Amino acid sequence: MIHLFKRFTGLFALLGLAGSVAAISTTPEVVFVHVGHLIEPATGAVQDNQLMRIENGRIHAVEPWHSPPDGTQVIDWSGKWVLPGLIDAHVHLADYLQTNDPAEPLKHSTEETAYLGARNARATLEAGFTSVHDVGSYRANGNIELRNAINRGDVLGPRINAVGGYITVPGGGGEVTGLPKGMKPLPEMRVGVARTPAEVTRKVNRMFALGADSIKLIATGAVLTEGTEPGQIELTGPMIAAAVKAATAHGSWVTSHAHGAAGIKLAILNGSRGIEHASLIDDAGIALAKARGTYLVMDIYNGDYIAEVGRRDGWSASILRKNDETTEAQRQGFTKAVRAGARVVFGTDAGVFPHGLQARQFSYMVRYGMTPLQAIQAATSTAAEFLGWGQDVGSLTPGHYADMIALDANPLEDVTTLEHVGHVIKGGVVVR
Template sequence: MKRIFFAAFAALASLCPASANPPPLAVIYVRAGHLIEPTNGRVLDDRLIKVIDGRVAAVEPWHEPPQGAKLIDWSEKWVLPGLIDAHVHLADYLQTSNPAEPLLHSAEETAYLGARNARATLLAGFTAVHDVGSYRGTGNIELRNAINRGDVVGPRINAVGGYITVPGGGGEVTGLPSGMIVPPEMRMGVAANPAEVHRAVNLMLDKGANSIKLIVTGAVLTEGTEPGQIELSGPAVFAAVETAKARGSWVTSHAHGASGIHSAILAGSRGIEHASLIDAAGIAIAKAQGAYLVMDVYNGDYIAEVGRRDGWSASILRKNDETTEAQRQGFAKAVRANVRLVFGTDAGIFPHGLQARQFAYMVRYGMTPMQAIQSATSVAAEFLGWADQVGSLTPGHWGDMVALNANPLADVRALEHVEQVMKGGRIVQ
């Protein structure tokens, strides 16, 4: 009986040779005129990058690749790893003057907007992002899944799902006309105490979130909240951190005010988003705890200009004025203290695809161009827990890279004009 079975199996295998042999490896070569490697801050001239099945296999001094090999000639360009924006909101509409805006778009429309935003972000050279919240709780999770399936063109996404926020807090839709109801899918993360935070974190992780976003203080753009006011207590943050940790995940915290920053870091939050009103003690705590600060130092100018032009509320404009310059001075102090600073822009408040405008602000407030590039590559990858996957063009990392016509180390604004983008060994622009 065994002989009959093996004979039949051998006959079947002879009819289906493809099933017995793995597909050939996809191999491409990239000639980089000037390769910026952020992990060591070096610039390597005239390099040959070998990419196999989407990942970097070797980086060598230029030599002719094998005859007939596919070669991408970037010999006249500056090449660096794909950029990472660690604070975006892809699966939503742009900020407007109408506080009811989140309720005016269907789930279907929002999904199409997310696809458009993802494409714009990728074409601007950002091959990975941290999507830190969508009003429809699973919007960014489903967008990530669509990109991973190949249905939508976009960056790699670390998605948090919806915001974990107190009732009426900075992650809620507030300031609505009387009688207008916020639907349940926009309140998935509302939690009033540590027990409810535990539940909400588990819900987001069950829905497929990679990590968790807490709203620890009030927000500039949420009516009825104040940036300096603590909303989620230290015990609530600790409950979120421990719940996420038990499931192999982690937490970052929206916190503008100094007290909220202290509380969130000491409770175990890996990152602080905005950190607008950070003080000397907050910088020292971040340094001591190894926390990451994600400070959107470009965004305030956009809000001030467009908000006044388009009639955003006086409250929002006031809060923006109170936090913008303070945040930039705090950023400069954090640079001098050598705190871990991550590139994150809050894109979605301003149009997606314009994120690289922030690099010039980071340099203006104390970073070198190389430090700014590292904040959006190797440091951002560390923050996301993806240091072995992205943020570098050393062997084993994804073949995510961008090519520029000008040297960003001489003028960091060159990053605003990405010439070509590769994600996973494939040219997307």
């Protein structure tokens, strides 16, 4: 898939993206925004009637409103509630949507999947998510090339921290399984398959050679992978430690898909920066995560979507069973983690459900123990820290990228207003 987006750049006009690319190239160097109510998530402070000065895509100053110089561009958000662009720390942009067919990933060409990724990226950005952690695509460099295309201005989408493909054991939670007899996954879908710590090291180095920003391990079985069980450990402690060591050598870090309580603790003890899902986390795992400063990325909306759509569309009985066994347990674990003061990050697993609907999770986070401010922090300042991007995103203070959203109502009072983002700016450019 390398250079795929470059070869097909001209065709993105057919998707209605050409106008957006033109807008990016003609952005003025200085833009002012008249902000009605500015929310700073880290503190919860609200400043009314502010003037924000944006220079070359970053916030230069925020001060009480006064008329900017004549002839400059002023964006009027004087009646809006404004906060940093949202961050979803668990998405799968560069793949086809989950269906009832285990062979679905094999039924779409590299080219088609690239177009789907472009569409998914745009939907995500227009929903107010200006940064994401793309935690894996079956074609190992799919999310990497999508990130590159966005960064070049070929397509419209969020800032992406891309992991490339999954580091997984043969037949494990990161594999395409349950295929009809005689059908095998493509080689580019197995780039991260490893059996030993030495192989893990080689595979991690391979992901960075492809251009990965961070690494995703499949430490336990998966809900949506046939033939695996969420509570089953798949990567050993030495394999996880090898991945962490290799990633550290590249100046990066590792996050681990881990549903089961034992797998969660194993990943934390061996240096994983984050735990994805954490569905069956126990009290000891929560205490360990808090003590080690490990981030918990818990997709507590996703289970309802799987239960509803999966039953409607005939997803396999084993997937529905595993979803039922983990959904409520994950939500109870989420509540305990919040109460314990663990670092909980907003991440949705978008790609299982349609991209652009991620904000539905905010109301679940409030229902299961967070205040609206805590839920917003999970998707801004805390998520930025998790990605190592705290100096660039997650805040609207000077020096940060001018990534921001505008709402008609106060999300600190009603978090569901985040499901209806009216306006989006990324890097000083109006997206909608």
